[in-house]
Amino acid sequence: MKNSNYLSLLALLVSNLISAQGLLNKSDVVFSRQDSLRGSVTKERAWWDVKNYKLDIKVNPVDSTITGSNTIKYKVIDTYNTMQIDLQNPMEITRIIQDGKALEFTREGNVFFVKLKEQQLVGALKELTVFYNGKPKVAVNPPWDGGITWKKDVNGKLFIASSCQGLGASVWWPNKDHMYDEVEGMTISVNVPGDLMDVSNGRLQDVKKLKDGTKTYTWVVTNPINNYGVNINIGDYVSYSEKYQGEKGILDLDYYVLKDNLAKAKAQFKDVPRMLQAFEHWFGPYPFYEDSYKLVEAPYLGMEHQSSVTYGNGYKNGYRGRDLSGTGWGLKFDFIIIHESGHEWFANNITYKDIADMWIHESFTNYSESLFVEYHYGKEAGYEYVRGLRKNILNDKPIIGNYNVNNEGSSDMYYKGANMLHTIRQIINNDDKWRSILRGMNSTFYHQTVSTKQIEDFISTEAGVDFSKVFDQYLRDVRIPTLEYYSQDGNLFFRWANAVADFDMPVKVTIDSKEQWLKPTTNWNNVAVSKADIKLTIDPNFYVAGFDITKEN
Secondary structure (H helix, E strand, O other), X not given: XXXXXXXXXXXXXXXXXXXXXXHOOOOOOOOOHHHHHHHOOOHHHHOEEEEEEEEEEEEEOOOOEEEEEEEEEEEEOOOOOEEEEEOOOOOEEEEEEEOOEEOEEEEXXXXXXXXXXXXXXXXXXXXXXXXXXXXXXXXOEOOOEOEEEEEEOOOOOEEEEEEOOOOOHHHOOOEOOOOOOOEOOEEEEEEEOOOOEEEOOOEEEXXXXXXXXXXXXXXXXXXXXXXXXXXXXXXXXXXXXXXXXEOXXXXXXEEEXXXXXXXXXXXXXXXXXXXXXXXXXXXXXXXOHHHOEEEEEOOOOEEOOOOOEEEOOOXXXXXXXXXXXXXXXXXXXXXXXXXXXXXXXXXXXXXXXXXXXXXXXXXXXXXXXXXXXXXXXXXXXXXXXXXXXXXXXXXXXXXXXXXXXXXXXXXXXXXXXXXHHHHHHHHHOOHHHHHHHHHHHHHHOOOEEEOHHHHHHHHHHHHOOOOHHHHHHHHHOOOOOEEEEEEEOOEEEEEEEOOOOOOOOOEXXXXXXXXXXXXXXXXXXXXXXXXXXXOEEEOOOOOOEEEEOHHHO
């Protein structure tokens, strides 16, 4: 048996080496004033609270332009007279009207500063109308590198759609483009060629045929909605509907697909009621009964547009026919239907205030996939699925991005974030409590924008466990916490290495076929064991590593 001091020194060296390897991946990012104008609550944003948008646009496929207006109703919450309106190049604001008077404005990149003439009295409800036009950015790789997609279907009919998370809704319409202030409701009127249909958020209120042969579709959203959740989908659609008996009563389910895909859709979209069964069980009622649920075929993979979820997964199970978990369970469902619909709870109901906290959307929604599997196929199936996703983790940079500059963190917010939540569930060790926490989040933060701190504090408080160091480890660090251990003189010595300061997460292990809990810290602790040569196995549902110092020497 080696000397314990030697073992401690060796462990320290290994730990430092692993730490250095993890931190070498960090890189400095230089942010511009445009990043700050886009990502921060500027003085020109802070003084007014957006209440309603009335978006009225014409989509012109011939020259790929959008023209129209957005009437913004707002409440004055502080005295100021300069307003920030966001609209990205190469789109142009042509005029702005308030109380019948034209307003002066100046442009700085993607931001317009509007000088208001009338006194803005605290508590007053005001409105102005922004007129604009231009060729919006063409989506390069939607939905990740978004904008407007201009395509044609197999029959040569136009097939057009928006997608703009991260990039921002101001890529195609003028608004207060920051996530902290959700509009409380809106009307979306879209004029399109007469042989096409527009499908947007909320419920269809009206269809008007114009003398020039075009049609204007008007949709009304009665719930709060985040900017990137607003969408247009224009195509040669057919539709069908069904009713779902949910926790809040009858939910209207409407499906819009290209004509040639109707039969395939009626078979594939049977996953929608199954999704609602699972997610209402785990998360509580679908958050937008008033606006219905729609699944809309789009010319790209898909996106979580509120009450207008877009779909382009080729009518296949899995992710474009592949199982991202490698376990087989991922081929039991259509990934886009389940994942993008899961965002109705985590993204559209509970919405981040700053994109640096995008994990609130993606970690919970990625984890919802395993909860769907668990609901329909059993607990071990769900556990296998989420563990299988670990092979996709990069550990390249922290999950939380830089605040106030519209900067998201690592894509590990998906798979690593899901496994962090799965690990937290193991620590809570009470499935009823875990379910009540998920449902409690969706009721406590119903239709709200939130910060990471609010979510962290809620989970810790409801669980009765301080998870602050767990969140620090998985959200703000790139290293996999490593349980170092060795046995000597009838004792098992153990500690966390490769971890943030004072990391103290409990972990379930099996020692010589006996399951028990250890409570490691970053200092050496010990418990008595029955023999010198032990076999220790860490519960695989904890996303951690193990390192037996003894066997390495």
